[in-house]
Amino acid sequence: MSLLSAALRHTGRNMANTWKSQLTTLFTVSLSILIFSFFYLAYFNGLLIGQELGDDLRLIVYLDEDPSPPLEEEYRRKIEKFDQVESITFVSRQQAFASFSRQLGDDRDILLDLPPDFLPPSIQVSPIKSLDSLSRIKRFSDYLQTLPGVLRVQYGKEWIERFYSVIQLIKIVVILSGCLLIMTTTFMVAHTIRLTLLSRQKELELLRLVGATNNYIRMPFLLEGGFQGLLGSGLGMGALYLLYRWLLLRFSGSTLFELFPCSFLPPATIALLMMVATLLCALGSFSSTRKTLRF
Amino acid sequence: MSLLSAALRHTGRNMANTWKSQLTTLFTVSLSILIFSFFYLAYFNGLLIGQELGDDLRLIVYLDEDPSPPLEEEYRRKIEKFDQVESITFVSRQQAFASFSRQLGDDRDILLDLPPDFLPPSIQVSPIKSLDSLSRIKRFSDYLQTLPGVLRVQYGKEWIERFYSVIQLIKIVVILSGCLLIMTTTFMVAHTIRLTLLSRQKELELLRLVGATNNYIRMPFLLEGGFQGLLGSGLGMGALYLLYRWLLLRFSGSTLFELFPCSFLPPATIALLMMVATLLCALGSFSSTRKTLRF
């Protein structure tokens, strides 16, 4: 009891005395959290956008004959056995002709002389979405090619390849910068703690010499670290939210946000990030005193 | 002369005495440079990829008649007046039919009954590439629509919009993270210098008290800062190069690097970055002593 109240008193006094360096630490923590969660948010939304972008991704399997219903069932079964798909649509000769003429628009007169069955029937397969689906789609296409009665399998190969390349690039950038940033953050926090310790080394040694218990000496560090972690991560998250709102506003006119749904981190993630930050700061600060309490 | 040699001696001794904190500083500088140049490299290659990706970007202007050569000249003149273009190609009815039948491949028999002029002639316009061209292309398209004899203007609207959205997203991520990282780097370097100063404050004060000139006191800091900046940025660049080589190797099998040309930063940029880092560190270190030399 008296330990806790003494620790609280000490923490308060220390923070009041060294508010400059305290602000520095707070700023460091906030910045680190901001950077980290910014990248996480970017990645999170990248995944969302990736899903959205992949929506019209489908394989078109041209057949030589309109399949009979039992054959349709057979195709469906075989396709579903190979890989998960989102939907399978059968397009008959008529449907193909109708949609082609719709696509031609004002030029549809040119089709007048053509027999309505000059286009082959097809199956449109939409595979399940994932960010690594490029090779899967290739394998899928190869498989479909082997099915009986299949003329040709077609998909937006170039478009898909390019799109997935871009997504892959984003992923690499995000992961690598994530690693670098975790390093930086760790480093900065360690640095800040070292600075704080250095400025209080004398005091810690003295406390030890006059007979304070280890807990008495370390408790204020635990509290201080935790407090800074909590406040810092709160500020960082706040800054991130403001940044997010600003971006939404700034680009609300552009096609970017019309096309893609953007969303902020879910509350559970925010809570988790803040908790981890608080814990890390508290423990980091607490354990950093170990070296000083040798003798 | 004696000043410089004394300063060199001091610098050497200081660095030998405090090699631990020196290593910390070095690591900080390296990391900062690595992070910064990594983002720069990502942005740099993003631009390259953007150019590459935009390559098949073109507007197709359908005409009602094959234009006569003077009309062709007229079109060309009008288009070039409106905006810079990379190329203008005229496609006659015949050429359009030929390329359509090539596209159909094995199914070309269906065209046998059609007259070879059932497709309209067109002009294919490739605008100059730039990363902000989406709105420009829209305006271009609107303009072309107004030209006499134009049936319809077509371009891969969706594809372009999506592609530019992704590029725009990358741009935002890179710019924002760039800002955050510059803040962080500045902060870390200031932090490190503060730590160094703190550990040498006593010495600086003493030197001042025994009658050393300001230059004598500060020169070692200048040299030390410069040396660390040079070495640190060199190491950072080295690390970036290794990272780059590793990425190339790691993804050499994937489509990413088959599609896009990837290149390292040009030597001039590297030299510039290193020079700036060296200067900044030297000056930062030098000027940080100002406060200590008050009395």
Next chain:
Amino acid sequence: MVDLIKVTKTYQPDVTALSEITFSVNRGEKVFLTGRSGAGKTTLLKLISRIEPPTKGLVEIAGMDIARIPRGKLYTLRRKIGMAYQDFKLLPERSVAANIAISMEIVYRKNSFIQKRTRELLEQLGLQSKLNTPAAELSRGEQQRVAIARAVANYPEIILADEPTGNLDAETTQRVMGLFKELQRRDTTLIIATHDPSIYQEQRDRVIRLQHGLQDTSPPVPARPSEAVAQVDTVL
């Protein structure tokens, strides 16, 4: 209360600060520790408060071998001992009152007690007006008195004073010695390291003399002719 048996202390690599020191101090006794600069006085005090471990030999406080105290329980020893360090070890940014309060705060003394005791000590040492001055803004002699006040504040059983009057004039020295006498009346054990013969010459207390780390058991030689007045030391 304090017993040293054949204690040797060697600093790495080859400085023998103390060799084979043996003496004991009873409860309530006041003992002076003298010797030339570098003789090992400070080292001896550090051994007693276990700031340094002895290389050889046994140090006992109240019959307990202090080398046996585990690191986590060291505070029990340190609370018994009040040490006025030769280099003071004050916290420069804290006020005089805060510096003195430290030794009482760590044992959760009441605030009212702390304030009363602080004022009383400062008055005794002539520092009333400096109560709220940061320690960095004191003269050396004032700092020295604050260090002494901190050491004695919580009524420790043993007080180790290392050169407590090195920066003090004669009159202030008298005040400090008065404070020590008062504590002695409360059965406090005092060990005072000093090179100033004037503070032990006139007293009937025991003097332990060190010479290059060795215990000097020869009868004391007057350092300067004018001081050879009254040396009543009972060398052990």
Next chain:
Amino acid sequence: MVDLIKVTKTYQPDVTALSEITFSVNRGEKVFLTGRSGAGKTTLLKLISRIEPPTKGLVEIAGMDIARIPRGKLYTLRRKIGMAYQDFKLLPERSVAANIAISMEIVYRKNSFIQKRTRELLEQLGLQSKLNTPAAELSRGEQQRVAIARAVANYPEIILADEPTGNLDAETTQRVMGLFKELQRRDTTLIIATHDPSIYQEQRDRVIRLQHGLQDTSPPVPARPSEAVAQVDTVL
């Protein structure tokens, strides 16, 4: 050489450390500055070396008003003055030799000179064996001697010694005083702040007495009866 005219020093907010001090010290003279703890001795020395500016009054060194020296030229003043600080201001991680060398290195003395002078001083002060020991591993008295050695090493015109013998035993004090005498013979001006009557009692030098920041011009009263032996001070 050193002239103070009606010098007053007030520390913010309300500590008057010195008021209206006037005296002058001639070249080659040795002057003792005494007074109780907190009387203002250190403050006075700080004013002379311009570590602190006076609140009022004039401080002249060699006829020059030192308040007029621009900040960038301060080193010319500081090189004339060697000061042994009361808190030593040694660099704890550096060796004894390196600490002493500092005052010579800054004026680009030759290495051979530095080494010779360092050895000579250490021998004179009985510290030969500590040449390469880090300053942090010295006893306080040893540190004090190193501080004195650094102050005098480059033969400054003026030496200010602040309590140079506070941590020294009688015999070592003699060595230090011997060193000072030798420097005086080289026409060095010495101002020594001390509270130890024994080091000025026996000398024929002038004593300046401070009392609560005021100059005490009354005839000196013996601090302790046993010391009222021979006080030959000529108070200004």
